[in-house]
Amino acid sequence: MSSHAAARMTVTEMEAFLATEFPxxxxxxxTFMVEAVGPKFARMRCRYDPRQLRPGGTISGPTMMTLADTGLYVAILASIGPVALAVTTNLNINFLKKPAQRDLVAECRLIKLGKRLAVGEVAIWSEREGDDLVAHATGTYSIPPER
Incomplete structure (x- = not known):
């Protein structure tokens, strides 16, 4: 897929699809929102909620993992269209810095997008905390064959 291609779904279409498929x-x-989509790209936000905190006052790892996983899924759908059965086959995350108690933002980019497999990476940071990443993730997704 060319990097100049248009996204296959808009933010509005993506939000409607996700609300139906993953209520x-x-x-x-x-708490998770799609902010932007493009070919091989998605920007997501996780609104801060005190329920996300773990002991020590940091946002929990599962919250950041959900943001990374969802963001890569959205980047794939933005590139191929609404394919609900694209599934995660691997997700690796490195927690780099204690996130601030505020919204998290994730930028997701696909490194490879094939017919059956997609690989991507996610940079996550705390809003208004500069460029220091709080986590970095990579993921692989299986894309079902067209029917």
Whole structure:
């Protein structure tokens, strides 16, 4: 896929798709939001909520992992269209710095997008904390064959 190609889904279309397919995460009261999509790209936000904190006052690892996983999924769908059954086959995350108690932002880029496999990376930082990453993740996704 060319880097100059248009996204296959808009932010509005993506949010509607996610609310239908994953209401447990994207339904009423959601904390994860799609901010931007493009070919092989997505920017996500996780609104800060004190329920995300773990002992020590840091945002939990599972919260950051969900942000990374969801962001890569959104980047894939932005590139190939609404394929609900694209699934994570591997997710690796490095926690680099204690995140501040504020929104998290993730920029997700696909490194490889093939017919059956996608590989991407995610940079996560705390809003208004400069360029220092709080986490970096890589993930691999299986894309189902076209029917």
């Amino acid at each position: 447990q995460v994207f339904g009423p009261g959601k």
